Amino acid sequence: MIQPNTVITGDSLTVLRSMDDESVDMVITDPPYGIDYQSGRKEKERRLAKIKNDKAPFIWWIYDAARVVKRGGGVLCFARWDVQQTFMDALRLAGLTVKSVIVWDKKAHGMGDLKGSFAPRYEVIIFAAKGRFELPGKRPDDLIACAKVGNQSLTHPNEKPVELLEQLIETTTTPDALILDPFAGSGSTLVAAAKTGRQYIGIEIDEHYSQLAATRAAEHQKGATA
Template sequence: MFRLLKPDHLCVSFYGWSQTALFLDAWQRAGFRVVGHIAFPKRYTSTVRLMRFQHENAYLLAKGRPEAPAWPIGDVIDWVYTGNKLHPTQKPLAVLTPPIASFCEPGGVVLDPFAGSGSTLVAARSIGRCFVGVEVEGAVHAVAARRLNAYARAIRRGDCVGLA
């Protein structure tokens, strides 16, 4: 990701809290600087172990010295439950759209190297950003492709799109 990111731009990366040290080390070795952290509180429990897990996290990473965005977002964004019908770790569009709008300029390209069900790609498309998605699992890739095609058909028809 670092190699592909333009100089003086930002990257948002979700991570598993139990692997924080590994993620931080990998990002720093790649050349990223951590410049922010986003918390996504959930109104439901996704897993129960010693605690009830009720949040997701992402780091805001910088390559170089990016300018402040025109519309900075808060570092806490409420998580809207999707039901994870399309993928076990499906991200809601309402969670992805604000960081994309803030950190990727109009006409910019959003890269999702773990595209899953295509949520990031649909969110990018919904606000006029280009996108590149990578998904290695064939069946999951097919889900994302169907989702993007359905979104494109709805836009062409002028339908109100209500994708989660």
């Protein structure tokens, strides 16, 4: 059994298979979408490396994520408009019920085709439940406006703002919940869990990011319990 407030360096597929059935309350994660993106806004020597397994939508973790989440819990999965159906189909095939697609307004647009498409300003978060899920508090809107992490502040190429993760955690779980992030990255989900009084388990394949996530989360865990 994995102890709470732990970050594991390893392949999420392997680690998830070792976890007990119905052992976590909520899975909140930002898996590889298939973007294979690297920002060109920083000087070449300062650009963050591309993340692993990002050549196509990475869905193979979903079956075991559905297995380890408790009945009455669920999965919050980040995605993008052009791949969200792939993730929704995989969540349904794993036995979960897709309840909502949350729109995250990043308050600033990205790049893309500058002359041939609308400027991308949002990402989606798919919420899928296992069995009957009930919100612990007030019903939230399915639109969240939260500024993205600025390019000069990024520690991970796909880093999500802690404030956004805090909102998701507080609206879907109670303070005694155990949050799992199989693609922990720089640890934003884990930091948000610690800051809101939840426990966490993170899995990250890249040793550098795993260590960063563990350090960031532990700092806030100490602050929450001091």
